[in-house]
Amino acid sequence: METGQSNNNRLPNNLPQLQNLIKRDAASYADEFERQHSVYAATIVIFEQNPSVYNEQLHELVMFMAQVAHCYPEQLNEFPQELMTLLKRHASVLHPEMRMSLVKALVLLRNKNLLSPTDLHILFFQLLRCQDKALRKFLQQHIVTDIKNLNAKSKNMKLNKELQNFMYEMLKAKYAVAAKTALNVMMDLYRKRIWNDAKTVNIITTACFHKVTKIMVTALKFFIGKDEEEEGNNSESDSESEGEQVALRAAVMAYRVNKKTKKRKQKRLDKAKAFVKKSKKEKTTKVNMDFSAIHLIHDPQDMAERLYKRLEKMNERFEVKLMMMNLISRLIGIHKLYIPNFYAMLQRYLNPNQREVTKIMVFGAQAAHEEVPPDDVEPLVRTLANNFVTERYSNEVMAMGLNAIRELSVRNPYGMSEDLLQDLAQYKSHKDKGVAMAARSLIVLYRDKNPLLLARKDRGAKTELKAEDKEQAFGENKARSFIPGAEILAFKTEDDESESGTSDSDDGEWVDVEHPDYVACDDSDEVGSKGNIEIEDEGKVLSTKQAVKEVMKLTPQERAEKAEDIVCTRFLTDKDFAKIAAVQAAKYVEKFSLSKKTKNMKRKLEAIEEKTEAGELVSLKNIEMIYKKRKHDREARLQTVMAGREGREKFGQRKGKLNPNASTTNKQKNKGKNFMMMKHKVKGKQKQSFRDKQMKLRKALLKQQKYK
Known part of the structure; x- marks a missing residue:
C-alpha cells in the first residue's frame, strides 16, 4: 500500500497535482516543468510520424502545458504557434478527439491572452x-x-473593424461552410447587440446575393425577422401610461356635454377616450421600428433592384421566392423606394387558386407607400377587386380581397377610384358577416382619407377636428408652424389658478363627468359656477369648460393663428400637452356646425370613427381575419346540446298538481287506455262529409218536432 501511494504521489507522473502546485508556486517546481516539457517535445516528434492515431499522452501533456503557460512565458513562448502549425499541417487527417484537444488547448491560451484573436479566428475558419x-x-x-468578451467592458473599435473585414472576406470565400459560419457569427453578434452597427448589417446584405441557396436563405430570414423586445421598454411604458392617464382625465374634463340622452353621452365620451389613447399610441409607435437592421442599409434602392433582378431569373423553390418578395416589399415600404415592375409582377400571383396568396397580398400592401404613383397602385387594386371580390367565389375569398384592398389603401389611398370604391361599399349589407365587416372597414378608412370618393350616405358626419384638416393630394406635404390644439392655452384654466395661489385648492381638480354629483350643462349655461377664470387675450371671465366652448366657436384659421402665437411665445409643459390632448378629443367628438363658421362653406360629411393605422409591416391576420362562425357537424352540435342540458330541470310542464293526492282527469286517463277503446272517440274528431252533416241535422230537426 505504501509503495502504491508513493507511486501515485510522484510528481512527474501526476500532472493534475503538478499543475496545481505550479499555479501556487511556479519557481519551486521549475525543474519538474522542464522535465515534462522535454517529454512533450519528444512526444510531438513521434506523433507527427503518424498523426491519424489518437495519442492519449500527448493529449494530457498539451492540456497541462496550456494550463501553466502563463506561469512560464519564456519557456512556452513558441507553444501556441506549435499547436497552430500542427493543426494547419494535419487538420484533415487528425483523429477527431485529438483535433478537439488541440483546439481546446488553443482556446485556453486565448483566454489567458497568450494568443491574438485574429490569428486564432483565421485558423478556426480554416x-x-x-x-x-x-x-x-x-x-x-x-x-x-x-x-463578446472582447467588447464586454468597452467596444474595441480597431479590433472589431479588423475582425469585420475578415468576416467579409470569409463571406466571399468559395468554401460554403466557412461563409455560412461567418454569416451565423455576424447574425448572432447582431442579435446579442455586440455588432449592431451599420457595417455589420451591410456585410450581411452581401450574403443575400450568394450563389449557395442555403446561405442566401439564411440572410433573407435575418432581414425579414423582427427585433426582440428590450427589457427597458417596460419602464418606458409605465411612464407613458401615467401620461396617458393625465391626458384621459383632461379629455373627460374638456368633454363638451349638451342636453343629450345618457346613452349618447357615454358613447361620445368613449370616443373621446379612444381618441386620446390612439394619439398616445401613434406618438410611441412612430419611434419604434419593427426591425432596425433594414434601416441601417446604406443603399436600399440598389439592393432592392438587384434582388428584383435575381427574383425574375430565379429557379428556386416557391418558398424562396416568397422570402425574396417579402424582403423587397419591406425595403420599398420602409425606405419609400420606387420599383414599378414589382407591382406588375405581384399581379401575376394574385389569384384565389394561387398557393400562399394571402402572403402575396401582404407583400403588395407593404410595398404600397404614399409616394408610389397612383398609376402603379391602381392596377393592383383593380386586380384584387376583379379576382377576389366577386360572387363566383366563396365569402372567405371575398372578405380577404376586401381586407387586402383596405390594407393597401391604408398606405396609399390614391389608387382607389370613385366608382370602384362605391361598388365595394355596397358589400356593407352582405349576408356574410366577414364580407360586411371588411366592406365597412374600407368605408371607415376612406371617411378619413378621402370622403369625397364615397357616396353621400356613407361619408359620415364631419367633426371639428376634420374641419381643420383638408384632404391631402398625391405628393402633397403638409408643414405646420403650430401645434393643433394649442389655442386652448390662450385661456387660463383652473389648474393655472391653483398653481399661482389665486384660487382655492378645490378649483384645480379635474372634473369627472361620470361622477353622479356632476351636473352637465349645455350651450346656454351661465359663466362658471366653480370659479372665475381670466382669459389672457380677451379679458373675459369663463370656466374651464366654457373656455373649451370658446375654442369650438373659432374658425380653423383663427385657431391656427392663436396656436401659432402660443407656440412661438412660450415653452410647453406636460400639463399643457394634456390640455391640448383634451381639446383635440373634444374636437374629435364635436360635430362640425355650419352656423358657427362661414355660411358659404359646403358641408362635407366625414367620419368620426377610429382611423385604421398603418405600420411598417402588414400582419397576415389583418387580411385573413374572417368573422364568420364555423359550422359544426352533427356530433359537435349534439355535444353542445347535451352540455346545455346539464344542471337544468327536466323538460316538460313545470307546474304540477295543486293537491298531489287528487285523482287524475279523464283526459289524463285516456292517455293510458288501449287504442281500440278510444277508437270511436278519435274517429269522431275526423272531418265529416256534407252528406253526414245533412243527415245529422235532419235527425235533430225530426227529434225536435217529435217532442213538441
Missing part, C-alpha cells in the same frame, strides 16, 4: 473544412463568445 460537425459547432460558439 478548420471549418474538416468533416466534423461537433468541431464546427464548437468553433462557431467560441468565435461568438470571444468577440
Whole structure:
C-alpha cells in the first residue's frame, strides 16, 4: 500500500497535482516543468510520424502545458504557434478527439491572452473544412463568445473593424461552410447587440446575393425577422401610461356635454377616450421600428433592384421566392423606394387558386407607400377587386380581397377610384358577416382619407377636428408652424389658478363627468359656477369648460393663428400637452356646425370613427381575419346540446298538481287506455262529409218536432 501511494504521489507522473502546485508556486517546481516539457517535445516528434492515431499522452501533456503557460512565458513562448502549425499541417487527417484537444488547448491560451484573436479566428475558419460537425459547432460558439468578451467592458473599435473585414472576406470565400459560419457569427453578434452597427448589417446584405441557396436563405430570414423586445421598454411604458392617464382625465374634463340622452353621452365620451389613447399610441409607435437592421442599409434602392433582378431569373423553390418578395416589399415600404415592375409582377400571383396568396397580398400592401404613383397602385387594386371580390367565389375569398384592398389603401389611398370604391361599399349589407365587416372597414378608412370618393350616405358626419384638416393630394406635404390644439392655452384654466395661489385648492381638480354629483350643462349655461377664470387675450371671465366652448366657436384659421402665437411665445409643459390632448378629443367628438363658421362653406360629411393605422409591416391576420362562425357537424352540435342540458330541470310542464293526492282527469286517463277503446272517440274528431252533416241535422230537426 505504501509503495502504491508513493507511486501515485510522484510528481512527474501526476500532472493534475503538478499543475496545481505550479499555479501556487511556479519557481519551486521549475525543474519538474522542464522535465515534462522535454517529454512533450519528444512526444510531438513521434506523433507527427503518424498523426491519424489518437495519442492519449500527448493529449494530457498539451492540456497541462496550456494550463501553466502563463506561469512560464519564456519557456512556452513558441507553444501556441506549435499547436497552430500542427493543426494547419494535419487538420484533415487528425483523429477527431485529438483535433478537439488541440483546439481546446488553443482556446485556453486565448483566454489567458497568450494568443491574438485574429490569428486564432483565421485558423478556426480554416478548420471549418474538416468533416466534423461537433468541431464546427464548437468553433462557431467560441468565435461568438470571444468577440463578446472582447467588447464586454468597452467596444474595441480597431479590433472589431479588423475582425469585420475578415468576416467579409470569409463571406466571399468559395468554401460554403466557412461563409455560412461567418454569416451565423455576424447574425448572432447582431442579435446579442455586440455588432449592431451599420457595417455589420451591410456585410450581411452581401450574403443575400450568394450563389449557395442555403446561405442566401439564411440572410433573407435575418432581414425579414423582427427585433426582440428590450427589457427597458417596460419602464418606458409605465411612464407613458401615467401620461396617458393625465391626458384621459383632461379629455373627460374638456368633454363638451349638451342636453343629450345618457346613452349618447357615454358613447361620445368613449370616443373621446379612444381618441386620446390612439394619439398616445401613434406618438410611441412612430419611434419604434419593427426591425432596425433594414434601416441601417446604406443603399436600399440598389439592393432592392438587384434582388428584383435575381427574383425574375430565379429557379428556386416557391418558398424562396416568397422570402425574396417579402424582403423587397419591406425595403420599398420602409425606405419609400420606387420599383414599378414589382407591382406588375405581384399581379401575376394574385389569384384565389394561387398557393400562399394571402402572403402575396401582404407583400403588395407593404410595398404600397404614399409616394408610389397612383398609376402603379391602381392596377393592383383593380386586380384584387376583379379576382377576389366577386360572387363566383366563396365569402372567405371575398372578405380577404376586401381586407387586402383596405390594407393597401391604408398606405396609399390614391389608387382607389370613385366608382370602384362605391361598388365595394355596397358589400356593407352582405349576408356574410366577414364580407360586411371588411366592406365597412374600407368605408371607415376612406371617411378619413378621402370622403369625397364615397357616396353621400356613407361619408359620415364631419367633426371639428376634420374641419381643420383638408384632404391631402398625391405628393402633397403638409408643414405646420403650430401645434393643433394649442389655442386652448390662450385661456387660463383652473389648474393655472391653483398653481399661482389665486384660487382655492378645490378649483384645480379635474372634473369627472361620470361622477353622479356632476351636473352637465349645455350651450346656454351661465359663466362658471366653480370659479372665475381670466382669459389672457380677451379679458373675459369663463370656466374651464366654457373656455373649451370658446375654442369650438373659432374658425380653423383663427385657431391656427392663436396656436401659432402660443407656440412661438412660450415653452410647453406636460400639463399643457394634456390640455391640448383634451381639446383635440373634444374636437374629435364635436360635430362640425355650419352656423358657427362661414355660411358659404359646403358641408362635407366625414367620419368620426377610429382611423385604421398603418405600420411598417402588414400582419397576415389583418387580411385573413374572417368573422364568420364555423359550422359544426352533427356530433359537435349534439355535444353542445347535451352540455346545455346539464344542471337544468327536466323538460316538460313545470307546474304540477295543486293537491298531489287528487285523482287524475279523464283526459289524463285516456292517455293510458288501449287504442281500440278510444277508437270511436278519435274517429269522431275526423272531418265529416256534407252528406253526414245533412243527415245529422235532419235527425235533430225530426227529434225536435217529435217532442213538441
